[in-house]
Amino acid sequence: MLCIRLIWLPALVMMLVRNVTSTVTCDIPCLEQDAIYPHPTDCSKYCHCSWGTPYEKTCPPDLLFNDLYKYCDWPENVVCSSSSTTKSTVTDGNTSELTAIPTTQYQPPKKKVVCYYTNWSQYRLENGFFPENINPDLCTHILFAFAQIVWDPSTAQYHLATYEWNDAAMYNRVIQLKTQNPSLRVMLSVGGYSHGHEIFANASKTESTRAAFIDNVIIFLREHKLDGLDVDWEYPDGSTKSQFSALLREIRQAFERESEEAKQERLLLSAAMASGGWVINIGYDLPAITPSLDFLNVMTYDYHGPWSVPQVMRHHSALYRSSIDEIYNIDWTIKKYLAAGVPSSKLVVGIPMYGRYFIMANPKKHDIGDPFVLPEEQTYSSMPYYKICEKRKLPGWSETLHPEHQVPYGWYDDKWVGFDDVSSAQRKAQYVCNQALGGIMIWSLDCDDFSASYCGEGKYPLLSKINTVLETCSGSS
Structure with missing residues (x-):
């Protein structure tokens, strides 16, 4: 035994x-x-x-x-x-029996569907989102976003900490979804864009700071019955490139040791990875970090937004290049990772459940490449898919499919929105199949029409379509 x-x-x-x-x-x-x-x-x-x-x-x-x-x-x-069934000879040294x-017949590996759950979506006045809104059969992994790294002066160490007052209770509510899908894995994502670069740099600065932080990570994950860690450092630079590699390597080594010593399933390790060439070139030593990671969640979205220079409207998550935008697209990014030696099976492609909108400089000029203006007041430029469905019902709404990028965009009043719909989500999922990639990551669960109240396409129309396509190339039932 x-x-x-x-x-x-x-x-x-x-x-x-x-x-x-x-x-x-x-x-x-x-x-x-x-x-x-x-x-x-x-x-x-x-x-x-x-x-x-x-x-x-x-x-x-x-x-x-x-x-x-x-x-x-x-x-x-x-x-x-x-x-x-086949017959195998089993022998005790004196006799043998069949x-x-x-x-089973060979089946292609099951694709990952990595779903980010955001701990702030519970506060949304309209369409608030809670763990019970998640369909656990649509995800292989749920990544709880976010935890933070903090400095503890009493121990002079960096450690994991929750953000929200009820995060620990929310962990448990997400983990309860395993009763419906026992193969589901629930991981904790630390960091995020607003978390900042400096705290990661400080926590990973030396071998001793990393060791103390990693010890705390293991304790934190086991105490909360989580299955692993997703590192969302946005972003390492040239001065911290080696620290990022060392941090991931030492986390993985510690996870392996702890698994062997505790006789438990090894904690998983993933990372949210940049899509832009500058960060990939400057901040990542891909041959060094890839062996440490179970999978890489490539954030193939937010290529463009109101921050873009020059101020022209472009889709923030194009699938393919165009004549005026050759490198800011999913295909270019994935090929760059593959060229660096990252196994295709470890690459998880990010699909946004939201669009990015611009204010058109001239409402009569609404093509990709036409100019935009910044709003007088700083506002968020993202729009969840369920809200886009509302806009699509407006009398003045128009939309089209970009023939090169293979993604839709629409416009109404003075606003222009680049987004994904069911058809483009299908094309992106098929791209993952065709390239034999590891799967798809979505940001985030709460931005899809999870309640079937807005789009007339059923619950989770984008995520459901992704699952349907991936099943055709995964051998999953």
Whole structure:
């Protein structure tokens, strides 16, 4: 009888492959030089690609391969639709007998659907959002945004802290969704745009500051029964590039040690990653940080907004390039990450559940590339999808699909809005399938029409369409 909760495969497999003498291989292509894949016919096995050769490995007794997390796990945590059985010889050294082992036809890995939950959406007077509004079957991971890093003068250390007065209770309410979807993972996201760069830089400055912070992170996550950490540092720069790499590496190492010592499932680690080339070039050592991360949530939105120079209207989350905007688009960003050696299976593409609007300089000039003006008073430039649905019903509303960017935009009165609708969400999800990427991240749950009160497209129209498309390329039911 096993005395451990699970086997973490990457480290174990690397140890075994160094001493491998078996020539048994899997009948699959190695898409990456070093990677782990499900076995094409047998859920009790997996395939480890080492230097281009797919070696067949067998899980310990009573365990099945969990493709979502790449380790051998208890059967109740694994989706494995058995379609046939094979006979395997089991021997005690004197006799042998045939034992039925469940097998299944090969299915592509299940795509991740990473959903950000915002702890401030509860305060919205119109359409307030709470954990009970989440459909847990539409997400593989829920990322609770945000926690913060604070300096504790009593211990002279940096540690995690909640933002809102009821965050701890909200953690529990989100975690309760696992009763409806046991495979759901709930992670804590720390940072965010308003959190700032300096506190991350200080907390990660030295090995000792990082060690103290990481110890606190593990305690905090375990106390609140969370499944992992999402690091949203916006953004590392040239002076903190190595600190970011070290922070992620040491968090991952600590998570692995803690899992082994506590005999618990390893805490997950992801990061919110920039979409702009400047930050990618200056702030990220991608070959160094990628091995530490389970997945990378690429924020492929907010390419443009009222902050843009020159002051011309452009879509903030275009799928493809155009003749006047070649690099601020999802395809360009993803190809840049792939060119840096990031495995496609780790890249999670961000889709905004909101649009960005501008004030047109001339309401008669409403094409992409036409000028905008700044409002007299500073206002938010984002508009949730459910509000866009309201605007689409106005008598003066017009919209069109940009033929190159493959995303819609609309205009009414003096406002111009670039957004995603069900059709563009479908195209972006299909792009993820075509590029064999890891999945889709949405920002954020509360901005979709979660109550089916505005768009006439059912509950969660954008997120539902994303799931429908990803299921066609994931082999998920």
